[in-house]
Amino acid sequence: MSEEKQKVKPFLMFEGRAEEAMNFYTSLFDQSEIVNIERYGPQGPGPEGSVVKATFSIHGQQMMCSDSPVKHAFTFTPSISLFVTCDTVEEINRVFETLSQDGKVYMGLDKYPFSERFGWVGDRFGVTWQLSLEK
Numbered sequence: 001m002s003e004e005k006q007k008v009k010p011f012l013m014f015e016g017r018a019e020e021a022m023n024f025y026t027s028l029f030d031q032s033e034i035v036n037i038e039r040y041g042p043q044g045p046g047p048e049g050s051v052v053k054a055t056f057s058i059h060g061q062q063m064m065c066s067d068s069p070v071k072h073a074f075t076f077t078p079s080i081s082l083f084v085t086c087d088t089v090e091e092i093n094r095v096f097e098t099l100s101q102d103g104k105v106y107m108g109l110d111k112y113p114f115s116e117r118f119g120w121v122g123d124r125f126g127v128t129w130q131l132s133l134e135k
Helices: 018-028 091-099
Strands: 012-013 034-041 053-059 061-067 084-085 104-112 115-122 128-131
Touching: 012 018, 018 034, 018 053, 018 091, 034 104, 084 091, 091 104, 091 115, 091 128
Parallel strands: 012 061, 084 128
Antiparallel strands: 034 053, 053 061, 104 115, 115 128
16 A cells, blocks of 8 residues: 555654664564654754654554654553454464563453454553454
8 A cells, every 4th residue: 555545544653662663563564664764863853863754564554653852741552552453373373472572461362252363462662452363
């Protein structure tokens, strides 16, 4: 899906870990890539080299992120999560295990009335993911 055609994109705001998160996510999911990165220069306002704005894709779904130069009293919350449909048991197991390392499990990977295999996890960056096996 091209950047021009996708009108709505999730936008994740980090405080200095945007590039680390993008690299982690794009290494974890198939058909994923970092599309572009704009960085702060020596004049800021963020630390030089940190992310002003970046676009990356997961399974072809484009997302954006940045490193906020302003420290906020808030971060990510589980009330919003990224829902990813996995094609195989192996994929959902691998992704769930990797995302849950240094994170928080909200719903364990199991069979539920709405899915043969589902799990909900917050990753080490605080972003929450709902993973479901494609039927």
